[in-house]
Amino acid sequence: MTPALFLLACGAEVPAPDVAEVLLVTVDTLRGDRLGYVGHPEAKTPHLDALAESGRWFRHATTPLPRTTPALASLHTGLWPHHHGSREVGQPMTHGRTLAEALSDGGWRTLAVSAMRVAGPEHGFDRGFDHFSIDHDVRATMLTQQALKLLDAEVDRPTFLWVHYADPHFPYTPPEDGPLSPEAKGCRDLIADLENKRARRPLVYGNTEGRAQEALADCQQLYDAEVAAVDAAIGTLLEGWRSKRGTDGWVIFSADHGENQGEDGLFYEHGPNVHDASLNVPLVVSGPGVVPGRDDGVARLEDVVPTVLTFAGQAVPEQLDGEPLQPRLAGGEGGPSVAFAESGSALHHVLHDYVVSGRARHHCINGPRFSLCTDKKGKRRLYDHEVDPGQKTDVSAKHPEQIEALTKAAALWPPESARERTARTSRFKLVQKPRLQGGYTTMLFDLTAGETRDVSAEHPEVVAELTAALEEWGAPTPVQAEERSEEELEALRALGYVE
Numbered sequence: 412m413t414p415a416l417f418l419l420a421c422g423a424e425v426p427a428p429d430v431a432e433v434l435l436v437t438v439d440t441l442r443g444d445r446l447g448y449v450g451h452p453e454a455k456t457p458h459l460d461a462l463a464e465s466g467r468w469f470r471h472a473t474t475p476l477p478r479t480t481p482a483l484a485s486l487h488t489g490l491w492p493h494h495h496g497s498r499e500v501g502q503p504m505t506h507g508r509t510l511a512e513a514l515s516d517g518g519w520r521t522l523a524v525s526a527m528r529v530a531g532p533e534h535g536f537d538r539g540f541d542h543f544s545i546d547h548d549v550r551a552t553m554l555t556q557q558a559l560k561l562l563d564a565e566v567d568r569p570t571f572l573w574v575h576y577a578d579p580h581f582p583y584t585p586p587e588d589g590p591l592s593p594e595a596k597g598c599r600d601l602i603a604d605l606e607n608k609r610a611r612r613p614l615v616y617g618n619t620e621g622r623a624q625e626a627l628a629d630c631q632q633l634y635d636a637e638v639a640a641v642d643a644a645i646g647t648l649l650e651g652w653r654s655k656r657g658t659d660g661w662v663i664f665s666a667d668h669g670e671n672q673g674e675d676g677l678f679y680e681h682g683p684n685v686h687d688a689s690l691n692v693p694l695v696v697s698g699p700g701v702v703p704g705r706d707d708g709v710a711r712l713e714d715v716v717p718t719v720l721t722f723a724g725q726a727v728p729e730q731l732d733g734e735p736l737q738p739r740l741a742g743g744e745g746g747p748s749v750a751f752a753e754s755g756s757a758l759h760h761v762l763h764d765y766v767v768s769g770r771a772r773h774h775c776i777n778g779p780r781f782s783l784c785t786d787k788k789g790k791r792r793l794y795d796h797e798v799d800p801g802q803k804t805d806v807s808a809k810h811p812e813q814i815e816a817l818t819k820a821a822a823l824w825p826p827e828s829a830r831e832r833t834a835r836t837s838r839f840k841l842v843q844k845p846r847l848q849g850g851y852t853t854m855l856f857d858l859t860a861g862e863t864r865d866v867s868a869e870h871p872e873v874v875a876e877l878t879a880a881l882e883e884w885g886a887p888t889p890v891q892a893e894e895r896s897e898e899e900l901e902a903l904r905a906l907g908y909v910e
C-alpha cells in the first residue's frame with residue numbers, strides 16, 4: 412500500500428503508515444473520570460494511562476445518549492440518535508452506514524467481539540463486519556482472548572478490530588484475582604440481597620430505602636476494581652495486537668456512557684438524566700500523526716467515524732453529524748465546538764423523581780408527592796410516593812383532585828417521551844429538564860465549577876445561544892419502542908433495565 416497523505420484542516424500533513432490498522436476498544440459503563448491518567452487517585456489503570464500518554468486524550472468527551480444501544484450506534488454511524496433511529500436501549504438503529512461497512516467496502520478486514528447483547532446483530536451492529544460475535548457479560552480476560560484469536564490468521568489487508576468490554580456494568584463483581592480486590596462488604600451485601608430478591612434494583616437505583624447511599628463508598632471501590640481488571644485485559648489486548656499485526660496503527664479507546672453514583676439522586680444506573688456522571692466518557696486516540704497531550708475541548712462519540720474515515724483515506728460523507736478530530740489530534744484548533752445529548756427515559760416506574768417513569772406498558776406520571784400509574788392492562792392507580800415509594804397502596808379514592816391534575820399532565824408527556832437534553836461548549840453546559848406542567852426548566856452550568864450552581868443569570872447570552880442551538884438540533888419526541896420479544900426482554904432484565 413502506498414503511503415497516503417492526510418490533509419488536515421489546519422494545513423499539517425501526516426504520512427500514513429504502510430499498513431493501516433485500527434483498533435477500537437470500548438468499555439461499557441466507564442465514567443470519564445475514573446482513570447489514573449485523569450487523576451482519579453484510587454484508579455489502577457497503568458495500561459490505559461500509558462495509552463493516554465502516548466496519544467491525545469479528551470477530558471470532556473461525551474456520549475449523545477447515555478444508554479448502550481443508541482450510544483454505540485452513534486459511535487458506529489457518526490449520527491445522532493434521532494438520525495440513526497435508536498433512542499433507547501434495545502431499540503435497533505435503522506439508518507446510517509456503519510464504519511465497518513465503509514472500511515469493508517474499502518477492502519479492509521473487519522472484526523468485532525462484544526460482551527454486550529444489547530448491541531448485537533438484531534440492532535444492526537454486525538453490518539459490515541467479516542466476523543461479529545457476542546459472548547454476553549463474559550469477563551474481560553476471556554473477551555481479550557477471543558479478540559486475539561481472530562488476529563491469528565495472516566492477512567495483508569488492513570484490519571479494523573472492535574472490542575467491547577462489559578465488566579463495569581452494575582452489579583459490580585470484580586474478579587477475585589484481579590489487580591484490586593477490596594473487601595467492600597457494604598456493596599457486596601447489597602448485591603447479594605439484589606440477587607436473592609431481598610432488595611429491588613429500581614428502589615436501589617433511586618436510593619429509596621437509603622441503602623444505595625450507605626453502600627456508596629464500598630460500591631465505588633468495587634467499581635474501581637472492575638475498571639482495574641478491564642485495564643489489565645486491555646493491556647494484554649494491546650500487547651497481542653502489536654505483536655500479531657506488527658504495528659500499533661491507530662488505537663481508539665472510549666466508552667458508550669458513564670454511570671451515576673449518586674449524582675442527580677441516581678445510583679449504579681445511567682440513562683434517565685444528562686449529568687456528566689453518565690454523559691462524560693473517556694476518549695483516547697493514539698497513532699501515526701497524533702500529537703500526545705490533553706484536550707479540554709468538545710469531542711463526541713459521533714466524531715469517531717469521520718476521524719477513522721480520514722485515517723483510512725476515505726471521504727467523510729457530508730450527512731454525518733460528527734466531525735473529524737484530526738485538527739485537534741495534530742495539536743491544533745478546530746473540529747467540533749458544541750455537543751448535544753438527550754437522556755433516555757426513566758425505565759423503572761418507581762423512579763418518581765422524573766416527570767414520567769416506566770415503560771409504555773407500565774408507566775407513571777409523577778408530581779411532587781403523588782404518582783399516577785397505568786399498568787399493562789390499562790388500570791390506573793394513584794400512589795403517595797412520599798410515604799409509599801414502593802407503590803403498594805392505591806390512594807385514588809382519597810385524592811380525586813390529584814388524579815385530575817396528573818391526568819392533564821400525562822396528556823403533555825406520553826410514556827418514554829419526557830427526556831432531559833443538553834448542549835455544551837468546552838466551558839458551559841445548558842441543561843433542560845421536562846416540567847410537569849409542560850416545557851422545560853433550563854439551567855446553565857460552568858463546567859470549571861461542576862454541575863452544582865446554575866449560572867444562567869450571570870451569562871444570559873450563553874443561555875440564549877445554547878438554547879437556540881438546542882432547538883435547532885431538535886431531537887423530536889421519540890416514537891415508542893416497538894413491542895420487544897421475550898429474548899430481548901430477558902436481555903434487558905439481565906442488565907436491570909426491566910423487572
Ligand SMILES: [Zn+2]
Pocket residue numbers: 439440478479480667668
Ligand atoms: Zn452500556
